[in-house]
Amino acid sequence: MTMEECMSKKIVLLFSICISLFIVTACSDSSSSISSGSGSSEGSISSGSGSSEDGSTEVTPTGKIIGIYSGGSSSQGVSFYAVYDDGSLYAWGKNNAGQLGVGDTIDRNTPTKVTGISGKIRKLIPYTSTSTNFSDFQHVLALMEDGSLYGWGYNSLGQLGVGDNKNRNTPAKVNLNGKVVDIYSADNSYLALMEDGSLYGWGNNSDGELGVGDTIERNTPTKVTGISGKIKKIIMSTYGIYTSSYALMEDGTLYGWGSNNAAQLCNLLDPFTPEKIMNGLDPVIATDIAAGYGSLFLFTQDKGEYTCGKNNFRQLGTNYVSGGDMRQPAPTTASINNQIARLFIFDGFVYGILKNNMLFSWGRNEKTNGTYPFMLGRDVIFSPQSPDQVPNISGNVADIIVAYDNHKINAIYAVMDDGSLYAWGFNGNGALGIGNTFEVQTPQKVNGINGKVKKLFPLYQGILALLEDGSLYSWGKNNVGQLGVGDKMDKNTPTKVNINGKIVDIIIYNYSVLALLDDGSLYAWGKNDAGQLGVGDKVDRNTPTKIDIK
Secondary structure (H helix, E strand, O other): OOHHHHHHHHHHHHHHHHHHHHHHHHHHHHHHHHHOOOOHHHOOHHHEEEEOOOOOEEEOOOOOEEEEEEEEEOOOEEEEEEEEOOOOEEEEEOOOOOOOOOOOOOOEEEEEEEOOOOOOEEEEEEOEEOOHHHOOOOEEEEEEOOOOEEEEEOOOOOOOOOOOOOOEEEEEEOOOOOOEEEEEEEOOEEEEEEOOOOEEEEEOOOOOOOOOOOOOOEEEEEEOOOOOOOEEEEEEEEEOOEEEEEEEEOOOOEEEEEOOOOOOOOOOOOOOOOEEOOOOOOOOOEEEEEEEOOEEEEEEOOOOEEEEEOOOOOOOOOOOOOOOOEEEEEEOHHHOOOOEEEEEEOOOEEEEEEOOOOEEEEEOOOOEOOOEOOOOOOOOOOOOOOOEEOOOOOOOEEEEEEEEEOOEEEEEEEEEOOOOEEEEEOOHHHOOOOOOOOOEEEEEEOOOOOOOEEEEEEEOOEEEEEEOOOOEEEEEOOOOOOOOOOOOOOEEEEEEOOOOOOEEEEEEEOOEEEEEEOOOOEEEEEOOOOOOOOOOOOOOEEEEEEOOOO
């Protein structure tokens, strides 16, 4: 073979190899575009403008964020979710159980699109828990506008309702016969109210809280029987690790089932199916109910309030003063002449806002090593059973907010109709915002806020105050920059958070904060150990940082 022929064959061979490499590369790119999850409705891969940390390509959304949500546990980490007006959903943060719904269990530090949901989301229900007993159960349910339901994430107790106990890292449809009107939850137990008025339950059922006749968990929605009439209100209330369920009917009948460990179902005995509460007494027509921390208050049409349940600090406000649980429903002296408009039940103490917007309190007021300060806002050193007015407040009370530290209530706030703010209780780290760190027993006005307070968002030993004009103030504990004021120093007076725009909503989980602005943009700050701030890394932020969703 001549030298010229040899060189010619080498050139042809080299050309063939290059062509083969080009074909392989092109096929590889095509596979990448398919695996990225961008369907025809999202356009071709050329429209993508970014990638998640696992390398998958994301498509920039064109709509506006209309809802933000958080989920997780104090020990496992935080996940955040953003719902767009076009129905699309993005998720980021902790993903150990597939709770982000993005196809794997890898944490995300940038928002990633969730696929596999058909329709627009009406309500997102991420699992949240501050209890270490349920720290690994992160999962999500999504209620759609058409009444269908999807679930994904942890599923050891069948809490997704998809027919088995296997975890899901992408959305799976819940098989329900009809349209879901609303979802009610308590830890890993769920009740779904249907359009036809029926009720279905699934998930954990250790106390019979599903009302399906036993204490066996369900991984498919199971119909609750024994309820007669149209349901007006459902409450699932957890006390300790025990859960009780209530159904108030349009005709004023009240049903209860589940745990009765603190007599919160009155004279019932741990029923596994719904039974009538107060059955056999004089006819009582209930107009509303309030339940929590093992206590039940029943508002009636013309007979005042009845109550039963936990009464260790005389929080039921009855003449039964021994401090024991009360199984027989009895009229409460806390009715204050039938003038209670709103009731706030806490661990051993109660606040009532009257119809004239005055604030009354009763029950637990004992100080224990600073963990439980004087909580009633009244100048007493005991736990009174009789309601009385909270002093030092000028104006009409619109709302009551409590802040926690290590799951214990420490600071209490009253938001007034005129936008002013009062605070009392434990004041570690300056949580009350009154210029010092001294505990106060009666309400003190919080000064230094330039505008009207619209809503409060409690942190651990701290607070965020959203004003009517969309501005934000913060104070209290600031160890990871959760106050968003540019440093990690505690603040004992309100300090303005610098953010470019008007805030319309805030979501907080542990020390991580997410803010939604009126233009649909998102900002985040605070703790970022799992990338939950969505800003591309796992570094804490002490100033609001914009999240780019792409």
